[in-house]
Amino acid sequence: MKCTNSPINKIKYNNMNLYVKRDDLLSKEFSGNKARKFYYFLKQDFKNINKIISYGSPQANSLYSFSQLAKLKDVKLDFYVNHISSYLKENPQGNYAHALKLAANIIEVDADNIQDFIEDKILPNEKNAIFIEEGGRVKEAEYGIKILADEILLWAEDNNIKDTKKLKIILPSGTGTTSLFLQKNLKYEVLTCSCVGDDEYLKFQFNKLDKNISNHPTIMPKRKKYHFGKLYKEFYLKYLLLKKDIEFDLLYDPLGFLCFDDYLEKNHDNDCSYLYIHQGGIIGNESMLPRYERKYKDI
Numbered sequence: 001m002k003c004t005n006s007p008i009n010k011i012k013y014n015n016m017n018l019y020v021k022r023d024d025l026l027s028k029e030f031s032g033n034k035a036r037k038f039y040y041f042l043k044q045d046f047k048n049i050n051k052i053i054s055y056g057s058p059q060a061n062s063l064y065s066f067s068q069l070a071k072l073k074d075v076k077l078d079f080y081v082n083h084i085s086s087y088l089k090e091n092p093q094g095n096y097a098h099a100l101k102l103a104a105n106i107i108e109v110d111a112d113n114i115q116d117f118i119e120d121k122i123l124p125n126e127k128n129a130i131f132i133e134e135g136g137r138v139k140e141a142e143y144g145i146k147i148l149a150d151e152i153l154l155w156a157e158d159n160n161i162k163d164t165k166k167l168k169i170i171l172p173s174g175t176g177t178t179s180l181f182l183q184k185n186l187k188y189e190v191l192t193c194s195c196v197g198d199d200e201y202l203k204f205q206f207n208k209l210d211k212n213i214s215n216h217p218t219i220m221p222k223r224k225k226y227h228f229g230k231l232y233k234e235f236y237l238k239y240l241l242l243k244k245d246i247e248f249d250l251l252y253d254p255l256g257f258l259c260f261d262d263y264l265e266k267n268h269d270n271d272c273s274y275l276y277i278h279q280g281g282i283i284g285n286e287s288m289l290p291r292y293e294r295k296y297k298d299i
Contacts, residue, residue, distance in 0.1 A: 008155060008275070011245040014264060019273060020246060021152065024280040030072065032280015033171075033178045034065030037136030039144030046073045051129040053122065055080040055114040058088060058106060061249075061281045062135045064095040067102035077104045078122075078129075080114050094287030137175040139209065142185075145178055149185035152275065156188070161273060164188055171277040172256030176205040178279065179217040184210065190217035193259040195252050196228045220259040234258060236292045236299065249281030250288040 006023045026035050030042070041052075052070050056062050058081045070077035079099070084106065092100055099106065111117035115133065123131055132138060152169065161167045167188045172195050173179045179192040194202035199219050206216045226232065228251070235254035242248050242257065260276075 005151065009246065014261065016268075016270075017273075019275045021148075021275055021277045022246075023148070024278045024282060026280075029068050030065065032061065032065070033277075034062055034136060034280065036144035036148050037138075037141035037177060038065060038069050038132075039147065040140040040142075041069060041130070041132065042072060043143075046075055046130075049073070049075055049128055049130050051076045051078060051126065053078045053080075053118060053126065053129050053131045054134065055118060056134045057081065058084045058096045059094050059284060059287055060135070061095060061284055063099045063104065063106070064102075064283055065136075066132070067099040067104040070104070071102050077102075078107060079104055080107050080109050080118060080122075082109065082111070082114065084108055094284050096287075098283055135175045135177065137177050137205065137209070141177050142181040145181035146185045148178075148277075149182055152182075152186060152188075155275075159273070166269075166271060167273045167275065169275050169277065170256065170260050171279060172252040172259075173202055173205075173217075174252065176202050176217075177209060178277070180206050180209055180215060182277075183217045184215040191220050191260070191263060192217045193220045193222060193256055195226075195255050198225070220263045222255070222259055223262060226255060231292055231295050233296055233299075236296050239292075240299070246278065247282060247285070248278065250285050250292065251281060252279065253281075 006021060006026050009020045009022055011018050011020060023032050023036065025031065052066055052075055054062065054066050056079070063079055066077050066079060088096055096106070109117055118131065123129070156167055164187045169182060169186065169188055169190045171179055171190070171192055173192040174196045176192065179190050183190040199221070202219060203216070210216070235250065238254040238257050239248065239250055242253070248254070
C-alpha cells in the first residue's frame, strides 16, 4: 500500500474556493492522518515483532488504524483503555466494533496514567513488542507526514503558487503531531486549533515533539471552551452543511471549520488559496451521528 497521492477536491465554502486534500481516500484499509502517522511502521520490517501496544479511547480513530496496521503486519494488537461503557460492550459500534472485527485485544485497566502503567507493568514483560504512544504522537510520524507535505508542495508548484503567503493549510489537531510535522516540512503557514484540551495543552504537545517554535503551527482561537466528545448543535449544523459536498468527521472537523470561519472574518485574503486537510475519521461517525440525530432530531 502506498501512502501517497490523495486527490484534492475544490468546493465552494463561504463564497470562496476551498481546496480539500482527501486523505480520507488514501485507501480503504488505511487512510486519514493515522495512515500518514503510522506509515513509518508500515514500511518497517517486523521480523522480530509480534505485537503492537498502544492506548487511548475505545472509540479512538487510532484504535481502528492500529488494528489495520496490526493486520497488515500480521501481528497482534494490545490496546489499553481506562473504561469501556456497558452500552458499548453490548452494542459494539464505530471504531470499537471495527477493531474487534480485526481481532484487536482491547484491555481495560484501572490506572491514573495508562502510559506509565504500560511502561512500568507491561513493556518489561514484552520482549518482541513495539509501543506507540496515544494517537501516534511519536517522532517516527514525521516520515509519512513529510510525504504529505511533499504532495502539497508539488500541488502548489503545479498551481503556480510561489508566494509563501498565498497558500495556507488548515487542519484541526488532537495531539498536534500532524500539524506540527506539516509546518516543519512546509514553507506555507499551517493553521490549526486545539480539539483535545485547551491551546496551552496543544502547545505542550508541540514542545514534546519539537521545542523549535518556528516549527509550531499557528493556533486559531476558539470562540468558547468545548469539551472533547460532547455534542454541540453548531458542530452538527456544520457537519450537515459540509456533507452536501464532502462528509467530514464529527469530532474534529466541525470545530476546525468553525475556527477557520472566525479566522477568515479577520484575515481573509482574496488572493490567498486555502487547503484543508481531510484527516479521515469517518468510521467514528457511525457512533457519533446517531447520538446527534437523537439529541437534535428537529434539525
